[in-house]
Amino acid sequence: MNIKKYLLNEKVIISLFSVLISLVIAAIVMIVIGKNPLVAYAALFYGAFGTKEAIIDNIMKASPLILTGLAVGFGFRAGLFNIGANGQVIIGALLSAYVGTLVGAYPFFLSIPLVMIAGMLGGAAWAAIAGWLKAYRGAHEVITTIMLNYVATFIANYVVNGPFQAPGGVPKSPSIAYSAQFPNIMSVGATSLSTIIFVSLAAIVVIYVIIQRTTIGYEVKAVGFNPYAAEYGGISIGKNVVLAMAISGALAGLAGTTQVVGVYGRYFGALSGSMGFDGITIALIGQNDPIGIALAAFLISSIRTGSNQMQIAGVPKDLVVIIQGIIIFLVAANRIIKTIRIRKRKEAEA
Amino acid sequence: MNEWVQAILNVFTNPTFYKSTLTQSTPLILAAMGGVFSETTGVTNIALEGIMLMGAFGGVMGSYFTGNPWYGLALGTFFGLAMAALHAWASIKYGADQIISGTALILLAQGITGFALVELFGQPGSTDLVRSIPLVDLGSFKDVPFFGQIFGNLSPFVYMAFASVIFGWILIYKTKLGLRMRSVGNNPEAADTLGINVYNVRYFGVIMSGLFAALGGAYLSIGELGQFTTNMTNGRGFIALAAMIIGNWNPVGAMSASLLFGAATAFNNQLQSQSVLNLSTNTQYIFGMIPYIITLIVVAGFIGKSRAPSADGIPYIKE
Numbered sequence: 001m002n003i004k005k006y007l008l009n010e011k012v013i014i015s016l017f018s019v020l021i022s023l024v025i026a027a028i029v030m031i032v033i034g035k036n037p038l039v040a041y042a043a044l045f046y047g048a049f050g051t052k053e054a055i056i057d058n059i060m061k062a063s064p065l066i067l068t069g070l071a072v073g074f075g076f077r078a079g080l081f082n083i084g085a086n087g088q089v090i091i092g093a094l095l096s097a098y099v100g101t102l103v104g105a106y107p108f109f110l111s112i113p114l115v116m117i118a119g120m121l122g123g124a125a126w127a128a129i130a131g132w133l134k135a136y137r138g139a140h141e142v143i144t145t146i147m148l149n150y151v152a153t154f155i156a157n158y159v160v161n162g163p164f165q166a167p168g169g170v171p172k173s174p175s176i177a178y179s180a181q182f183p184n185i186m187s188v189g190a191t192s193l194s195t196i197i198f199v200s201l202a203a204i205v206v207i208y209v210i211i212q213r214t215t216i217g218y219e220v221k222a223v224g225f226n227p228y229a230a231e232y233g234g235i236s237i238g239k240n241v242v243l244a245m246a247i248s249g250a251l252a253g254l255a256g257t258t259q260v261v262g263v264y265g266r267y268f269g270a271l272s273g274s275m276g277f278d279g280i281t282i283a284l285i286g287q288n289d290p291i292g293i294a295l296a297a298f299l300i301s302s303i304r305t306g307s308n309q310m311q312i313a314g315v316p317k318d319l320v321v322i323i324q325g326i327i328i329f330l331v332a333a334n335r336i337i338k339t340i341r342i343r344k345r346k347e348a349e350a
Numbered sequence: 351m352n353e354w355v356q357a358i359l360n361v362f363t364n365p366t367f368y369k370s371t372l373t374q375s376t377p378l379i380l381a382a383m384g385g386v387f388s389e390t391t392g393v394t395n396i397a398l399e400g401i402m403l404m405g406a407f408g409g410v411m412g413s414y415f416t417g418n419p420w421y422g423l424a425l426g427t428f429f430g431l432a433m434a435a436l437h438a439w440a441s442i443k444y445g446a447d448q449i450i451s452g453t454a455l456i457l458l459a460q461g462i463t464g465f466a467l468v469e470l471f472g473q474p475g476s477t478d479l480v481r482s483i484p485l486v487d488l489g490s491f492k493d494v495p496f497f498g499q500i501f502g503n504l505s506p507f508v509y510m511a512f513a514s515v516i517f518g519w520i521l522i523y524k525t526k527l528g529l530r531m532r533s534v535g536n537n538p539e540a541a542d543t544l545g546i547n548v549y550n551v552r553y554f555g556v557i558m559s560g561l562f563a564a565l566g567g568a569y570l571s572i573g574e575l576g577q578f579t580t581n582m583t584n585g586r587g588f589i590a591l592a593a594m595i596i597g598n599w600n601p602v603g604a605m606s607a608s609l610l611f612g613a614a615t616a617f618n619n620q621l622q623s624q625s626v627l628n629l630s631t632n633t634q635y636i637f638g639m640i641p642y643i644i645t646l647i648v649v650a651g652f653i654g655k656s657r658a659p660s661a662d663g664i665p666y667i668k669e
Contacts, residue, residue: 033469081449137650142396142449143595144649146588147642154639161632280453316468321461329436329454333446 011287013341014334019285019299021337022326026319033315040315047309048302053191060193060263062301064089066200067255068279069297070207071123071248073288077211078244079224084130084145085252086276087152088123092253094156095122096260097267098164100176111180116199116257123253124246126152131245135238141245149276160267172268182262196262201294203251208290210247220244252276274321278304281324284331300324357624365499367620372500372508373574375612377402377583379511380566381590382597382604383518384559388434389599390522391555392535394663396452397437398563399587400459404429405567407463410578411470413480419572423483423565426572430564431557433459438556442549445665456587464580475580482576483507507569511605514562518601531555535659538666548666563587585642592645599659607648615641 027037048058068085075082082088096119103111130148133139157171166174182199184192211217222230223240231237252275259271278300285299286292307317330337361367381398388395408429413422433455440446464474471477485503492502522528533541534551542548566586571578589611590604597603622629622637 029465081453083453133646133650139646139649139651140595143588143592144646146585147592147646147649150585150642151639151646154635154642157638158632158635161635162630277457281457284450316465316474318461318464318468318474321457322465323461325454325456325458325461327454328457329440329446329451332450332454333440333444335444335446336440339444 010338012292014331014337015285015287015292015296017337018327018330018334021330022323025326026323029319029322030315035313035315040310040313043313044303044306044310046306048306050309052188054305056186056188056191056193058298058301058305059197060191061305062297063194063197063200063262064255064258064275065278065282065297065301066294067203067251067258068275069282069286069293070203070290071251071255072276072279073283073286073290073293074207074211074220074251075244075248076283076288077224078220078240078248079227080131080134080241080244080248081142082127082130082145082245082248082252083142083280084127084149084276085248085255085279086272086274087145087149088126088249088252089256089259089272089275090149090152090156091126091256092119092123092249093256093260093267093271094159094164094173095119095253096257097173097176100180100260101174102177103180104177106179108179111177112182112261115176115180115261116254119253119257119260120250121253123256124250127249127252128242128246131242134245135241156267157269160269164267166266173266175266176260180261181265182258194258194262196258199254199258203254204290204294207251211290216243216247220247252279278324281328284328353626353628357621357627360624360626361617361620364620365496367616369500369504370616370619371609371613372504373612374615375609376505376508376511376573377566377569377586378590378593378608378611379605380507380514380569381563381587382593382608383511383514383601384562384566385591385594386518386522386597386599386601386604387531387562388556388559389594389662390535390659391531391552392538392659392661392664392666393438393441393552393556394448394452395434395437395556395559396449396588396591397433397455397459398559398590399583399585400452400456401430401433401560401563402567402570402583402587403456403459403463403581404433405564406571406582407466407567407578408564409568409572410477410480410576411466413482413572413576414470414478417481419481419483419576422480422572423568426568427561427564430560430567432560434557434560434563437560438553441665442552442556445667448663448665460581463578467578467580477578479576480572482572482574505569505573507565507573510565514565515601515605522601527551527554532659534666535661538661542666542668548668552666563590566590589641589645592649595658596648599662611641611644614644 030037071085072082096115099118100115130141130144133144134141160171160173164173166172182195184194186193219235219240227237282296285296303320307320311317405426408426409422412425413419440451441448468474486506488502492498530546530551534548538548593607594604596607618637618640
């Protein structure tokens with residue numbers, strides 16, 4: 001691979017510019033509210049990388065984000081916008097937690113694969129509903145996956161306040177069996193680095209191989225690129241839309257599993273956080289490329305991890321969401337950046 | 351089983367259900383009308399959710415600083431117009447992917463409102479209570495049994511919602527501008543050949559959608575409650591989109607679908623508070639998911655079929 005060509009690729013430039021411009025706009029916002037952006041960004045950087053705990057926290061945040069980023073990115077490859085990764089995370093996590101409470105009698109080499117499969121199946125089934133509705137009923141996946149997000153949240157709230165509630169009246173599930181929990185690599189104070197990061201790294205490789213080397217990947221990409229041509233070529237649109245949503249959902253479900261088996265040891269309400277929407281930002285910055293997605297996931301996890309420190313320095317951490325909004329906006333309207341670059345080039349020539 | 355029949359009868363014979371249907375439908379009708387305006391000209395606008403949120407926040411902010419909720423409404427509307435203008439700029443001038451641009455604006459709205467909430471009111475979650483837009487008091491009509499209880503004391507937003515439907519229907523189907531909007535949404539190339547400025551008409555459609563969606567959002571904050579809470583739109587922008595789709599991109603259809611969703615929500619809320627049912631507390635979650643499930647069933651076309659404007663969502667790039 002020609003590294004220079006890879007780095008100077010138009011798509012990479014658009015991503016980098018989008019991130020840079022959003023940070024500059026955020027800095028302007030900080031100046032407007034009377035804060036020093038350099039101090040705030042220094043705090044953010046320190047919060048993300050300044051201590052061992054921060055770095056561990058950062059990696060732990062990145063692990064599920066790699067998975068939701070891959071989930072959304074895989075959907076994009078198939079021409080599908082899976083805005084419902086959050087719901088798939090919830091259903092995946094719930095099923096993992098449920099299976100996790102049943103496998104206490106099994107050794108880890110059985111119970112761990114079982115909880116992972118449960119999570120992937122849960123997420124896949126939940127996303128496949130939207131895939132089926134799109135393929136066979138013509139319902140746009142953006143609306144259906146958003147609705148499924150709400151339904152998933154209500155289901156989770158119902159079960160952890162009723163049939164699947166831990167003793168003591170707190171809205172969370174019982175703990176999963178010890179044999180289903182992923183071991184920690186190391187701990188610093190109360191922060192632990194779990195082996196779940198390897199699940200995410202493995203997923204990058206698996207998705208890369210599926211996209212580049214398998215018939216499934218080829219067909220899904222073909223449907224995403226031009227559904228009519230793909231159908232003319234004998235590829236079923238419907239089957240591939242459902243399959244692509246299912247794979248996307250399986251990745252999101254797995255993100256939910258990692259939180260159950262590697263972070264909380266159970267299901268609880270706010271577990272999914274903003275992983276689904278973060279996945280969209282990540283897939284767009286990463287330009288739907290598995291390696292790009294991994295790098296983008298670390299970028300977003302760093303900003304998220306550092307934002308607490310930034311808030312202590314006086315800048316509300318919701319600024320992170322504004323930054324993400326601007327990045328997505330610029331990637332969507334990438335011709336804005338292209339126009340700026342062409343204008344600059346013309347000025348240079350003149 | 352008998353308790354359920356009793357409870358359902360109680361809901362339907364109580365004027366509160368009908369009033370609640372109107373108030374639940376109001377933000378949906380307004381936002382769905384926004385969707386109709388934008389999509390009739392061929393620009394998908396999933397940013398309705400974000401525009402509503404900005405409208406809701408602007409409403410409270412303006413009311414908080416001036417003490418006058420009408421200025422709040424003006425500020426909320428301005429925020430909504432600004433958001434819509436951004437969407438229009440990206441998707442019309444720069445041919446952006448409209449779904450992704452809309453998603454960006456939803457995130458942006460969540461970020462801006464969350465950020466400003468902490469910055470202005472000092473804590474996340476919710477703002478202080480502010481003055482809300484006064485209700486329309488129909489005087490002695492309130493004493494008319496049943497109907498007086500429904501219509502006697504409604505928010506002006508309810509009237510605005512129905513007025514917007516009439517306005518939208520006349521504009522889109524009875525005026526020259528409306529004909530242009532429809533032609534640009536169905537066949538921009540042909541419209542362009544006939545000398546219609548595709549870009550200008552689309553800008554108009556998208557910016558009008560900002561106006562209506564912001565009004566819908568402002569109703570949530572300064573319509574009755576007088577407060578903004580984080581993400582208070584709660585998916586209503588998407589439900590409004592669904593209403594627009596079921597309503598076949600037509601103002602009257604979108605209104606009917608919004609009323610259906612409003613009635614479902616009102617029924618839901620009223621039913622679970624019926625004491626004869628004696629429901630346990632966690633059944634609220636089962637009831638809570640019903641409007642979203644109805645939306646799913648309806649957009650899946652299990653109830654009727656609809657057809658979008660032909661060029662909806664496709665950027666038009668002039669040769």
